[in-house]
Amino acid sequence: MATTHPDQPVSNVPLPNDRLPDVEPVRRTPLPLAAQPARWLEGWRAADAAGRVMAPLSRALARPPLDRWTLGKTLGHAIHPALTDLPIGFWTSAVTLDVIGGPDARRSAQQLLGIGTLSALPTALTGVAEWDQIPRPESRVATAHAALNGVAMVLFAGSYVARRRGRYAVGVGLGLAASVPATAAGVLGGHLTGVRHVGIRDPAYNADDVGPQVQRPTS
Template sequence: MLINRFGTLFERLVRRIETAESLDATADPVAERAGRLYGGPRVRSLLAGTPLSHPLHPLLITVPIGSWAAAMVLDLVGNKSGARTAIGVGLLTAPLAAATGTHDWTSTVGGQRRVGWVHALLNVSAIGLYAASWMARRRGHHRAGQLLTIPGFALLGASGSLGGHLSYARGVGVDVTAFDPEVPGWVDVAASTEVEHGRLTGASAAGVELVLTRDADDTLHALADRCTHRGGPLHEGTLEDGCVRCPWHDSRFSLADGSVVTGPATRPQPVFETREEDGRVLVRHLATG
C-alpha cells in the first residue's frame, strides 16, 4: 500500500540522517555554543518548561504552525490582509519556539542530535520563506507571497515529521520512567548499613533501578535511579541541600517528594515508600509524584 511505502521510505531517510556522522562537524559545535548560552539553571528551567511540568517546546510550536496553516486558508478565500497578519504572528512567535527547541536539542547526542540538526535547518529555511512571503505581501506582491508559502509549508511538514520521530520514536522529551514496572509489594533491596547519610547508593527492585540515601536525621529516601529527563544515573550524581543532582544535565530533584527543583527536567522523579526490618531496607510501589 502507498501508506506503507511512504512509511518505509521515511524510516530509511531518517536512518540515513541518524547515521550521517558528517553532520557532527556542524551540529556539535552549534549545540555546544547553545548549551553555554543556556547555561544558567533558571534559564534552562524556563526554556525546558519545568514550571509547567511539561516540555514547553511542543506547546509553543503550535502557534507558528497554526498561524501559517491559517494563512493558507485565508489565501484561498481571498483575505489578503488576514493572511499577511497570520504570517506575521507566526514569524513573531517562531523565535521563541526555536529557542525552546534548541535548548532541548543541546542535551541530545548521536543520531538524535543529527536528526534534530536537520529538523532545525528545515525550520530555519521555512521561516526564511515565510519572512520573504510577508515582505512580498507588504510590498503589494501578493501572488509572489502566496507562492512562497507553498514550499515553506512543505518544509514545515518535513521538519514536523522529523520532530515527531524524535519524540515518538526516539523518546526525546518523554519521561523515561513512564514505562517502568510497578514494584509488587515490599521488596528487599539493600542492607541498612549500605545506605548512609551523604552518600548515594544504587539498588534494584523488581527490575526498577533505584537510588537510596539518608537525611541527616536518618530518614531513608528511595527514588527511581534513571533521571526522568534523559535517563541519567542519579546514583552517580551529587547530594545538595536535600536534593539529588543528575550527573548528566544537572537537573535537581527533591529527596522528599521527587519534585523538580531545577531543570531541564520537567517531570518529577518517582518516589518509593521505604521501611527497615531486621537490618534490611525494603521498598514498595511507586508513590504518585
C-alpha cells in the same frame, strides 16, 4: 541512570544532568519507506559538525535561570513541543486562506504570517536550548529538524515582507514553498518525540512506575 520497569519498553528521553550516552545506530530490521529518511539522518555523521556550532548557544540558553523557561523546568517537561503549535497553526492558516480565501482574505493571511513568524522565534530558541541535552544519533535528526525549520522561517518571513510591499503573488509562492520544509521538519520532530521519546522532563517522572524509563538498550 534510572532502572527499567519490567513491563515497560526502553526509551530515549534525555534529562538535564542525565544525558544518555552517544551510540551509533545498528540497522537490524527494515522500516517503511516513509520512515527511512529519519533513520538515514541518524547515521549522517556530517551533521555532527553542524551540531558543534549549535552547542555553545544551546548551553547558554539552558543555563539558570533561563532553563526554567527554555527547558520547561517550571512546567516539569519540555515547553518546545507545545510552542510549535503556534507557528504551525498560524502559518498553516495563512496558506489555507491563500488557497481558498480569495482576495478578501489577503489581509488576514498576511497578519497570520506575521504572527506566526514572531511566535517561531521563542519556539526556535526553546528547541535550540534542548539540543545539547540530546545524544547521538538523535541529535543528528534534531540538527536537520532545526535547519529545515530555519529555512521555513526565512521563507515565511519573506512571504510576509513581499505582501507588505504589494507583491502578493510572490508572497503566496514563498508561503507555499515554505510549507515544504516546515512539513518535513514536523515529520522529523514527530520522529524525535514519538519514536525516540526525546524531550526534557523532571526526573521525578522516573520514580512513579509509569514510565517510559530512561535507558539505552543493553543489547
